[in-house]
Amino acid sequence: MEKDQIDKQINRRTFISFTVFSIIGTSFIAGWKWLYNSPKEIPGITAGAREPLRRALNANEILMKNLFDPKQLVETYPVSMAAKKVRQNGNVGLKGPIIAEDWKLGLFQERDKILEISLSDIKKLPKTEIVFDFKCVEGWDQISHWGGVKFQDLIDHYKLDHLSGLKYVGMATPDNKYYIGLDMPSAIHPQTLLCYEMNGKDLPISHGYPLRLIVPVKYGIKSLKRISSITFSDSRPRDYWAERGYDYYSGL
């Protein structure tokens, strides 16, 4: 090829890539501006997100719910792979003293009927352990080891199937400062546990003593520490992070 022919080809290619990158760049900025200038959602069960973003999250939730296979198990690991120094994150609702002897798990049944369950009652139920990769939305993950009772086993033992027929479960800390809403299929998933142990010992205060939720099919935000109350409903219960712009479903 002649030199000027080569030069021409280089020029042409430079022009094409410049144009392509300009178009991509401009549409990216335009898209971002559109999202940035779009109105925020009206605060309700979810809040704090731009409307189009929340629409996308809600559409994604429907898709994820349809894809969710209640029999599909999250990957588990040998106990030897579990972290000895377990990462601690988030302490909303963990302030103030907690005495296990005074503590009761309150399960709200219809018409304000509350079933109160003590820690020793919970420990009498069949124990299940899990070693899995705990994932936080903030971008870290860690293999950790938990022990407790399957939520489904609790439902079975106390004959609460009329409640687990509803669409959602809500859980909150004793001071109601941290609270989560969980879709029923995730709550009764065979790996969802109400845990009183970490690494074979009582839960440390910072990890949710005396009882915490572990939901391996969700991001860590749903694994509420220091559970005090459990409610059942067909509408979405309040959720701390969903009120702060995060995805309500938060599935993995």
Ligand SMILES: Nc1nc2c(c(=O)[nH]1)N[C@H]1C(S)=C(S)[C@@H](COP(=O)(O)O)O[C@H]1N2
């Ligand atoms: N009560 C309560 N539970 C909570 C939180 C919190 O701030 N308060 N943070 C959540 C988040 S974002 C994560 S990632 C996990 C972290 O659990 P860990 O501290 O046992 O690692 O707890 C979840 N449960």
Ligand SMILES: [Mo]
């Ligand atoms: Mo998290």
